[in-house]
Amino acid sequence: MQNIKVKHPEVLAPAGTPEKLRVAIDYGADAVYIGGDAYGLRSRAGNFSFDEMAAGAAYAHERGAKVYVAANIVAHEQNLAGAGAFYRHVRDAGIDAVIVSDPSLIETAITEAPGLKVHLSTQASATNYETLNFWKNEGLERVVLAREVGIDEIKEIRQHTDIQIEAFIHGAMCIGYSGRCVLSNHLSLRDANRGGCAQNCRWKYDLFDLPENGQKRELMGHGPDGQLEKFSMSAVDMSMIEHIPDLVDAGVDSLKIEGRMKTIHYVSTVANVYSTAVRSYCADPEHYQLDPAWVDELWKVAQRELSTGFYYGVPDENFQLFGKRRRMPRYTFVGQVLAYDKASKQVTVQQRNNFGIGDTVEFYGPNFAHHSQKITDLYDDQNQPIDRAPHAMQVVHFTCAQAVQPGDFMRANEN
Structure with a gap:
C-alpha cells in the first residue's frame, strides 16, 4: 500500500544576523525572517543592511529557501517618512515578502513597492476568517495569526479562506495581547511597539497592599524552597513539537519559530528539530511517531519551561514562571x-x-x-x-x- 503524503508546510526560522540566516537554512529551515535598519520590533537584533539582505536572499534562493523582512512596528507620524523608499530597497534586494502590522505601512508597501509581497504581522491580532479575508482583498499574501488562536479556531478559519496562514510554534510568549504591550513604555521609557521592549514582564516584582493607614504590607507568600515568592508576569515558552500533526492537518501553511535575538545554537537546534519532524510527518502521516529525541533536543536550548500556549485552551497559572524550575537546559x-x-x-x-x-x-x-x-x-x-x-x-x-x-x-x- 502506498504511503499517504500531505502538504508540507514551511518551517520558518528567525535570523537576527547573516550568520544565523545561513545556519537556519543549512539546518533545514524553508524560510527565514530578518529585520532591516528600520520599522522592525527588534531594534537590538543584528539587523540587516540592504546589501546584507541581497546577499542573504541570494544564499537562500540558491538553496530553495525564502527570506522575509519584519517591518511590523506600530508607526507614529515621525516613522512614516521614507517608508516607500525602504520597501523599494527591500524589494530590489530580492526579499520574498515583508511582514507588516500598521495599515498605513501596508498601504505604502503595496502602492510604492509594486511586486513586493506583504504578510500581516501577528501584532495585528488576526483571530477570525473574516479578518483574513479582509486582508486578502487588500492584496496580502499571508496572515500571521494572533498567538491567542487555538487549533480548533484555525480549522474553522481554514475552511473559510484560502489566504496563507502562518502560526507560531516555538519560542517566547509575550504577556501582552499579540505582543501589544506598554509596560516597557511606562517602566523603562522604551516603546515596545516600535522596537524598544525591555521585557519588563520577565522581571520579578514585590506585591504590596494599599492599606488606609499608609503602612505597606507585603502580600507574597513563600515558594517550595521557603524563599519569598516574588510576583512575575512572565509566561513560559511555547513548544508544539509534540503536536505537528494537529498543525499540519489544521491547514497551517507556515510554522514560525520565534527568536531573532537568540543564538546560532538555538537557531540551528530548533530549525533542525522541527524540519525533521515536519518532513517525517508529511512523508508518511499514517506511520508517523514522535521521536522523544526531538523533545530532548529542544530542551538543550530551552530558556524557560515549555507549553502549548493558547492552542488547547487558555493558559493557567501552570504556564507562568513561578517557583522552582522543573527542568533546566544543561x-x-x-x-x-x-x-x-x-x-x-x-x-x-x-x-x-x-x-x-x-x-x-x-x-x-x-x-x-x-x-x-x-x-x-x-x-x-x-x-x-x-x-x-x-x-x-x-x-x-x-x-x-x-x-x-x-x-x-x-x-x-x-x-
Whole structure:
C-alpha cells in the first residue's frame, strides 16, 4: 500500500544576523525572517543592511529557501517618512515578502513597492476568517495569526479562506495581547511597539497592599524552597513539537519559530528539530511517531519551561514562571566544525565557549545527525598540545573518530 503524503508546510526560522540566516537554512529551515535598519520590533537584533539582505536572499534562493523582512512596528507620524523608499530597497534586494502590522505601512508597501509581497504581522491580532479575508482583498499574501488562536479556531478559519496562514510554534510568549504591550513604555521609557521592549514582564516584582493607614504590607507568600515568592508576569515558552500533526492537518501553511535575538545554537537546534519532524510527518502521516529525541533536543536550548500556549485552551497559572524550575537546559554551545580530515581523523573547530581534554562533547549537524565523544587530545593552531581552549574564537583540533562536516556544531553538557 502506498504511503499517504500531505502538504508540507514551511518551517520558518528567525535570523537576527547573516550568520544565523545561513545556519537556519543549512539546518533545514524553508524560510527565514530578518529585520532591516528600520520599522522592525527588534531594534537590538543584528539587523540587516540592504546589501546584507541581497546577499542573504541570494544564499537562500540558491538553496530553495525564502527570506522575509519584519517591518511590523506600530508607526507614529515621525516613522512614516521614507517608508516607500525602504520597501523599494527591500524589494530590489530580492526579499520574498515583508511582514507588516500598521495599515498605513501596508498601504505604502503595496502602492510604492509594486511586486513586493506583504504578510500581516501577528501584532495585528488576526483571530477570525473574516479578518483574513479582509486582508486578502487588500492584496496580502499571508496572515500571521494572533498567538491567542487555538487549533480548533484555525480549522474553522481554514475552511473559510484560502489566504496563507502562518502560526507560531516555538519560542517566547509575550504577556501582552499579540505582543501589544506598554509596560516597557511606562517602566523603562522604551516603546515596545516600535522596537524598544525591555521585557519588563520577565522581571520579578514585590506585591504590596494599599492599606488606609499608609503602612505597606507585603502580600507574597513563600515558594517550595521557603524563599519569598516574588510576583512575575512572565509566561513560559511555547513548544508544539509534540503536536505537528494537529498543525499540519489544521491547514497551517507556515510554522514560525520565534527568536531573532537568540543564538546560532538555538537557531540551528530548533530549525533542525522541527524540519525533521515536519518532513517525517508529511512523508508518511499514517506511520508517523514522535521521536522523544526531538523533545530532548529542544530542551538543550530551552530558556524557560515549555507549553502549548493558547492552542488547547487558555493558559493557567501552570504556564507562568513561578517557583522552582522543573527542568533546566544543561548544554552549552562550545564550537563549530571548520574541517575534518578523514585520514588523520582530526577535526578542526572554532571555539565558542571554554572546553578541553576530559570533556564529553556532542556533535550535531543538519538532518538530525548526532554523536558524542570524550576529548582525549587537543592542539592549538600551531599544532602545540594544550589542555583547554579558553580563548574566544580560538581555532583548535583534536581526534574525532566519527566523521563530521564543516558547519556542524559542538555542545557540551554543563555537568
